[in-house]
Amino acid sequence: MRILIIEDEPKIARSLSEGFEAEHFAVDLAEDGEKGLELASEIRYDGIVLDWNLPRMDGLSLLRKLRQAGSTTRVLILSGNREVADRVAGLQAGADDYLIKPFSFQELLARMQTLLRRAQETSEILKVGDLVLDPQRHMVERAGKPIKLSQREYALLEYLMRNVGRTVTRTMVVEHVWNLWFDGLTSVVDVYISYLRAKIDHGFPTPLIHTVRGVGFMLSAEPKLEKKEK
Numbered sequence: 001m002r003i004l005i006i007e008d009e010p011k012i013a014r015s016l017s018e019g020f021e022a023e024h025f026a027v028d029l030a031e032d033g034e035k036g037l038e039l040a041s042e043i044r045y046d047g048i049v050l051d052w053n054l055p056r057m058d059g060l061s062l063l064r065k066l067r068q069a070g071s072t073t074r075v076l077i078l079s080g081n082r083e084v085a086d087r088v089a090g091l092q093a094g095a096d097d098y099l100i101k102p103f104s105f106q107e108l109l110a111r112m113q114t115l116l117r118r119a120q121e122t123s124e125i126l127k128v129g130d131l132v133l134d135p136q137r138h139m140v141e142r143a144g145k146p147i148k149l150s151q152r153e154y155a156l157l158e159y160l161m162r163n164v165g166r167t168v169t170r171t172m173v174v175e176h177v178w179n180l181w182f183d184g185l186t187s188v189v190d191v192y193i194s195y196l197r198a199k200i201d202h203g204f205p206t207p208l209i210h211t212v213r214g215v216g217f218m219l220s221a222e223p224k225l226e227k228k229e230k
């Protein structure tokens with residue numbers, strides 16, 4: 001595993017890189033935002049620890065640029081800001097996690113390991129019946145036929161497929177597929193479910209997306225479930 005630490009305070013930077021190296025990570029260090037962005041654009045890191053306040057380019061701008069360029073590297077932001085608004089801004093800019101200074105290295109390590117584990121899981125190909133989703137190629141097929149989805153439809157389908165056979169509520173969908181600040185707009189979920197149905201189920205003999213009355217939705221290829229919910 002290779003990680004990049006972007007941190008301008010030498011003491012913190014040193015202790016982080018020593019800590020990760022002791023855990024057998026390959027570690028690169030950047031002491032300002034520009035250098036950090038340069039490295040992150042050139043090298044495919046598994047994870048990035050990103051300080052919020054940096055000289056030459058702040059962490060948030062760096063992260064936005066990285067995400068705009070299509071990077072999916074897991075990014076954990078370090079910040080002295082305790083305000084919820086800052087945390088939201090960080091997540092909105094594309095951070096995967098947010099840790100407030102001062103923190104213990106053990107906590108940072110545990111969180112980074114969780115992010116990296118999740119990244120590995122998310123790259124596996126998902127299959128439900130004859131429906132296939134390939135997260136690495138960002139492609140969906142049903143019965144060998146490629147299906148074109150919008151970004152939001154794709155995210156919704158991926159979430160349903162990761163929860164195959166389980167009922168997901170509208171609130172769960174909003175939290176995972178939209179963002180936390182999208183609160184209260186659960187009716188949007190029904191709209192997107194109908195878009196997905198038109199693309200995934202329309203014209204196929206077996207529907208995969210099921211409505212669980214009064215609760216939410218479930219993706220399943222099990223004929224038994226279909227009968228029960230019809």
Ligand code: CA
Binds near residue numbers: 052
């Ligand atoms: Ca700093």
